[in-house]
Amino acid sequence: MENHPPVRVERRPVSEEESRRANGPDWDRYADEYQATHGEFLGDVGFVWGPEGLTEARAGILGDLAGRDVLEVGSGAGQCSRWVRAQGGRAYGLDLSFRQLQHSRRIDLDTELPVPSVLGTATALPFRDDSFDVVFSSFGALQFVSDIDVAVAETARVLRSGGRYAFSITHPTRWMFPDDPGEEGLTASQSYWDRTPYVEIDDATGVVAYVEHHRTLGDWVALLAGHGFVITDLLEPEWPEGHERVWGGWSGVRGRLTPGTAIFGARLD
Numbered sequence: 491m492e493n494h495p496p497v498r499v500e501r502r503p504v505s506e507e508e509s510r511r512a513n514g515p516d517w518d519r520y521a522d523e524y525q526a527t528h529g530e531f532l533g534d535v536g537f538v539w540g541p542e543g544l545t546e547a548r549a550g551i552l553g554d555l556a557g558r559d560v561l562e563v564g565s566g567a568g569q570c571s572r573w574v575r576a577q578g579g580r581a582y583g584l585d586l587s588f589r590q591l592q593h594s595r596r597i598d599l600d601t602e603l604p605v606p607s608v609l610g611t612a613t614a615l616p617f618r619d620d621s622f623d624v625v626f627s628s629f630g631a632l633q634f635v636s637d638i639d640v641a642v643a644e645t646a647r648v649l650r651s652g653g654r655y656a657f658s659i660t661h662p663t664r665w666m667f668p669d670d671p672g673e674e675g676l677t678a679s680q681s682y683w684d685r686t687p688y689v690e691i692d693d694a695t696g697v698v699a700y701v702e703h704h705r706t707l708g709d710w711v712a713l714l715a716g717h718g719f720v721i722t723d724l725l726e727p728e729w730p731e732g733h734e735r736v737w738g739g740w741s742g743v744r745g746r747l748t749p750g751t752a753i754f755g756a757r758l759d
């Protein structure tokens with residue numbers, strides 16, 4: 491929820507098409523600032539699961555990656571996939587934002603570790619059935635998607651039997667609090683169970699400019715189980731001692747008291 495044109499905020503239902511039409515251009519507008527602000531923390535060849543800085547090297551949620559076919563959904567500038575490539579995995583990126591993919595290409599050239607990537611959306615993966623051993627998203631795509639049932643079904647379709655799925659999202663309990671890294675962000679002000687999307691409307695045009703969708707922890711369990719996944723992990727990284735980074739609504743002030751990130755791991759049965 492950073493760097494948007496002057497907007498007004500509403501809570502209202504938003505379709506998948508409207509979400510996509512808003513969030514693609516929003517990420518195009520925001521990509522340069524996002525990479526300038528967070529690129530160093532992410533690392534050109536680096537896999538962090540969220541603002542707490544938990545790396546996949548430490549979490550090990552994806553298992554052995556060498557020789558595996560891997561898809562990152564909402565890959566942004568491909569930092570995570572590039573790290574997977576460095577571990578010997580055949581990682582591919584998919585993202586809704588052309589500008590994010592241009593950053594990915596820039597880093598490909600700088601590092602000489604290219605991540606083949608495609609412009610697309612999580613709800614219509616342009617791959618054959620049973621194409622991948624691992625699918626993951628590090629804060630990519632999922633909370634921007636309205637048709638989450640379709641996105642999880644698409645993941646199950648392109649994964650091989652026994653394949654791994656893992657993703658990080660804003661911890662669902664954060665939905666109750668204002669998106670504020672300071673003390674203000676510690677007082678619950680809305681219902682955890684209210685799934686009505688967060689919508690920003692461009693003041694000048696009246697067009698939906700940004701959307702975020704919310705699911706409870708129970709919703710995620712039901713979604714994964716409903717598509718044939720066995721949940722293997724739910725990590726809630728603690729805020730590390732001495733970590734003073736502020737990233738949107740994530741900060742030490744909140745992170746020392748409440749979880750900011752949830753990382754689900756699952757296996758397709």
Ligand SMILES: C[S@@+](CC[C@H](N)C(=O)[O-])C[C@H]1O[C@@H](n2cnc3c(N)ncnc32)[C@H](O)[C@@H]1O
Nearest residue numbers: 517564566585586587611612628629630631634
């Ligand atoms: C917070 S970034 C995460 C990217 C990367 N993992 C990182 O840490 O920088 C979210 C990404 O999801 C992408 N995204 C949003 N909606 C999407 C959708 N429906 N399908 C695929 N990608 C989407 C955005 O364009 C953006 O690059």
